[in-house]
Amino acid sequence: MNFYKIARSLLFRLDAERAHHLTLSGLRIAQRLGITSFLRPNVRQEPVKVMGLNFPNRVGLAAGLDKSGNCIAGFGSMGFGFVEVGTITPRAQDGNPKPRLFRVREHQAIINRMGFNNPGIESALDNIQKSRKGFDGILGINIGKNKSTPNENALDDYLHCFRKSYDHADYIAVNVSSPNTSGLRELQTPKFARELLSPLMDEKEKLKEDTGKNVPVAVKIDPDMGDDQIKDLSDLFIDLQIDAVIATNTTISRKNISDHLLSDEKGGLSGSPLNARSNEVIAKLHTELKDKVPIIGVGGINSKKDAEEKLSAGASLIQVYTGLIYQGPALIKQLAKIED
Numbered sequence: 001m002n003f004y005k006i007a008r009s010l011l012f013r014l015d016a017e018r019a020h021h022l023t024l025s026g027l028r029i030a031q032r033l034g035i036t037s038f039l040r041p042n043v044r045q046e047p048v049k050v051m052g053l054n055f056p057n058r059v060g061l062a063a064g065l066d067k068s069g070n071c072i073a074g075f076g077s078m079g080f081g082f083v084e085v086g087t088i089t090p091r092a093q094d095g096n097p098k099p100r101l102f103r104v105r106e107h108q109a110i111i112n113r114m115g116f117n118n119p120g121i122e123s124a125l126d127n128i129q130k131s132r133k134g135f136d137g138i139l140g141i142n143i144g145k146n147k148s149t150p151n152e153n154a155l156d157d158y159l160h161c162f163r164k165s166y167d168h169a170d171y172i173a174v175n176v177s178s179p180n181t182s183g184l185r186e187l188q189t190p191k192f193a194r195e196l197l198s199p200l201m202d203e204k205e206k207l208k209e210d211t212g213k214n215v216p217v218a219v220k221i222d223p224d225m226g227d228d229q230i231k232d233l234s235d236l237f238i239d240l241q242i243d244a245v246i247a248t249n250t251t252i253s254r255k256n257i258s259d260h261l262l263s264d265e266k267g268g269l270s271g272s273p274l275n276a277r278s279n280e281v282i283a284k285l286h287t288e289l290k291d292k293v294p295i296i297g298v299g300g301i302n303s304k305k306d307a308e309e310k311l312s313a314g315a316s317l318i319q320v321y322t323g324l325i326y327q328g329p330a331l332i333k334q335l336a337k338i339e340d
């Protein structure tokens with residue numbers, strides 16, 4: 001039995017959110033003591049250039065695990081070539097009432113309705129500055145809007161986080177696809193999406209001129225939209241010269257776990273039951289984007305085979321969240337050696 005299997009059997013006896021906080025606290029302490037570098041697996045790095053950035057390998061930590069940006073070097077030491085922190089909103093918020101995180105173990109899945117609990121952009125940037133020390137991979141900052149901000153004013157929230165993050169991020173991910181902030185997914189309809197993304201891309205050009213630094217913009221989409229919407233969005237992404245698409249966020253579908261006791265819990269489903277749908281969305285995007293916009297593939301990666309399927313479907317990079325909870329850091333080491 002390896003160390004993670006023992007740790008997991010203890011952690012899985014706890015409520016899911018408690019286990020999450022305990023793990024992150026442990027990682028943070030290890031990071032502060034400077035002992036995470038000893039955890040670093042001997043990953044044979046296979047650098048890849050995407051969005052004009054040099055990634056040490058193709059495997060990233062998906063948003064939502066390090067929401068506050070406290071553990072970047074800690075996750076980096078597991079072998080991740082890139083870490084995406086957030087989602088971060090302008091002001092701190094508590095998120096939804098607990099319980100809001102559920103393990104669906106029989107399906108190697110999670111249901112969450114966290115609702116962007118985060119310390120707000122100012123505190124998160126303080127955390128990021130501290131915790132990225134020693135991390136030599138790529139840092140993504142994932143931004144969103146506060147729950148109390150109506151969609152008509154969403155742009156203000158995204159612009160605020162965008163400007164604040166620009167200096168600190170290697171890329172910025174615009175999250176318009178979480179199912180746990182009421183109305184957020186409406187921002188993916190082509191009309192709203194243009195109204196949001198066009199000014200953000202203009203702002204990027206301004207900041208690029210002012211700072212001399214180019215920070216690519218990635219947009220994260222959901223897996224529950226139809227082919228027509230994927231096509232319309234793809235056209236928009238090409239038109240606005242979006243730097244990457246992250247596909248996908250969690251699903252509201254329960255088709256693949258309909259027999260499970262927890263299937264009625266509201267929120268986004270991640271892990272194995274999402275894998276096939278995420279691949280379909282990536283393949284459709286790949287066709288529509290015609291290699292003009294790279295894809296970051298995420299959703300249900302639990303093995304090297306799953307990762308290879310994402311790359312075959314058209315992804316240039318991959319991200320993992322739920323697989324890490326079930327398989328532990330050994331998965332990252334395995335995945336970092338994937339071949340095209």
Ligand SMILES: Cc1cc2nc3c(=O)[nH]c(=O)nc-3n(C[C@H](O)[C@H](O)[C@H](O)COP(=O)(O)O)c2cc1C
Pocket residue numbers: 062063064065067086087101110112114116142175178220248249250269270271272274298299300301319320321322323
């Ligand atoms: C508990 C939890 C919280 C998440 N929070 C966020 C978030 O804040 N922002 C975001 O863009 N995605 C968030 N996600 C979605 C993941 O980044 C990822 O897109 C999704 O879980 C599919 O990948 P996976 O099957 O490897 O977990 C969250 C996922 C989980 C399980």
